[in-house]
Amino acid sequence: MTLSVAVAGASGYAGGELLRILAGHPDFEVRTVTAHQNAGHPLIAHQPHLRSLAHLTLQETTPQTLAGHDVVFLALPHGTSGAIAAELPEDTVVVDCGADHRLEDPADWAAFYGGEYHGAWAYGVPELPLAAHETGAETGAAAGAETGAAAASDAGPTPASAGTGKQRDRLRGARRIAAPGCNSSSVSLALAPGIRAGLIDDEDIVAVLAVGPSGAGKSLKTMYLASEILGSANPYAVGGTHRHIPEIQQNLRKAGAVSPTLSFTPVLVPMSRGILATSTARVKPGVTAEQVQAAWEDAYAGEPFVQVLPAGTVPRTADVLGANTVLIGVALDAAAGRVVTVLAMDNLYKGTAGAAIQSVNIALGLDETAGLTVNGVAP
Ligand SMILES: NC(=O)c1ccc[n+]([C@@H]2O[C@H](COP(=O)([O-])OP(=O)(O)OC[C@H]3O[C@@H](n4cnc5c(N)ncnc54)[C@H](OP(=O)(O)O)[C@@H]3O)[C@@H](O)[C@H]2O)c1
Numbered sequence: 001m002t003l004s005v006a007v008a009g010a011s012g013y014a015g016g017e018l019l020r021i022l023a024g025h026p027d028f029e030v031r032t033v034t035a036h037q038n039a040g041h042p043l044i045a046h047q048p049h050l051r052s053l054a055h056l057t058l059q060e061t062t063p064q065t066l067a068g069h070d071v072v073f074l075a076l077p078h079g080t081s082g083a084i085a086a087e088l089p090e091d092t093v094v095v096d097c098g099a100d101h102r103l104e105d106p107a108d109w110a111a112f113y114g115g116e117y118h119g120a121w122a123y124g125v126p127e128l129p130l131a132a133h134e135t136g137a138e139t140g141a142a143a144g145a146e147t148g149a150a151a152a153s154d155a156g157p158t159p160a161s162a163g164t165g166k167q168r169d170r171l172r173g174a175r176r177i178a179a180p181g182c183n184s185s186s187v188s189l190a191l192a193p194g195i196r197a198g199l200i201d202d203e204d205i206v207a208v209l210a211v212g213p214s215g216a217g218k219s220l221k222t223m224y225l226a227s228e229i230l231g232s233a234n235p236y237a238v239g240g241t242h243r244h245i246p247e248i249q250q251n252l253r254k255a256g257a258v259s260p261t262l263s264f265t266p267v268l269v270p271m272s273r274g275i276l277a278t279s280t281a282r283v284k285p286g287v288t289a290e291q292v293q294a295a296w297e298d299a300y301a302g303e304p305f306v307q308v309l310p311a312g313t314v315p316r317t318a319d320v321l322g323a324n325t326v327l328i329g330v331a332l333d334a335a336a337g338r339v340v341t342v343l344a345m346d347n348l349y350k351g352t353a354g355a356a357i358q359s360v361n362i363a364l365g366l367d368e369t370a371g372l373t374v375n376g377v378a379p
Helices: 013-022 081-086 106-112 149-155 182-196 245-254 289-299 349-363
Strands: 003-008 028-035 058-060 071-074 093-096 176-178 200-211 262-268 275-283 306-308 326-333 338-345
Touching: 003 013, 013 028, 013 349, 071 081, 081 093, 093 349, 106 245, 176 349, 182 200, 182 245, 182 262, 182 275, 182 289, 182 326, 182 338, 182 349, 200 245, 245 262, 289 306, 289 326
Parallel strands: 003 028, 003 071, 028 058, 071 093, 093 176, 200 262, 306 326
Antiparallel strands: 200 275, 275 338, 326 338
16 A cells, blocks of 8 residues: 655755655655745756656645645754644654654753754654663563653554664654654764663763764755865864754663763764764773674664674765665774774765654554665765
8 A cells, every 4th residue: 555645844955865765665655745935836946856756846834735644754944843743633654854853851952942842752763772771671661661751652652662672662653753863863873882781981972973064954054155165174063062962862861871971073074965973982991892893783783774894994974875874883992991983874864864764664564674775876
């Protein structure tokens, strides 16, 4: 059976990547695309690479145009999706690619975003390793008994503890899904294995990310002009102000961190897409390089889209462009007493649209990998 899909924010970067993947998905048909100031235009005028969807016209983004579909993807600026989502039917699968439903603590929302808080939904990073206290493996309690409570009440059924020990278990049957921040999932996936395995401390985490400007969307801002970016590396949101910090801390707490502190510095570099995240943390005394490599490999064993590279190798962004793939290299810097992880991810594919569609596949009981590719575009 083909499921009908609407994409809001279809003229933007995240919307465009959703549509590109959905166009090749065996179970979905894109029926409706919406935008804001560009409503009324042909989709192809804003997404000229999406030839198979040339028949679609951008409509107004309203609950009425989005209602009546099996799945609705919201790829809107943060602060705009909460009110729209609240008016969509409960049995519709709604995925928010913005930040409105990621944070479980209203205080984090108030501190980093502001405005009305709309609650947390099931978080769309299926591979995120969860600590025993999160899955109920320690106590026998149902999954989501602690911080997942808000997500459980808003997001539909939350499966019980007989699961994989990953965030994936919380996506099965979900009707409301919060796709991750791209930087957030990169740092979280890079360090969660070491935290869950108890090999690293959580109070001295440092992450520096090289990021492409597509992560900031299509709207015009001087700092993202080619003349500003080409030939330069440009740090921004320096000094603990980036909005993805509380989301990463939330994820690391789910992996077992107690009070994670994070120094987080993104650097804009001249590549359209991609994230190269170098995330480091102090290693516990006596931990060996072999233990580190084994813990990371164990955390992602069998995962179709998250792969740990052999010891001594690190990924490049070029290896994951256009793919739902995360590549992680991990090393023990014994002299510095730190684990160093290098993670490559395409911010628009696995960082947003691919994570969203993978999560919907899980929520609906489809093949988790349906419509998604593991192979990148090279050179
Ligand atoms: N870019 C990424 O790598 C990435 C990664 C993870 C998450 N996200 C999240 O995904 C969301 C979309 O990001 P993006 O990069 O695709 O941004 P974008 O390229 O600027 O696109 C924004 C889209 O939202 C529409 N829009 C703007 N203001 C609106 C309003 N008030 N009401 C309804 N629609 C409105 C725009 O329509 P018009 O063109 O008609 O103005 C456009 O279709 C954001 O919340 C972002 O944080 C993005």
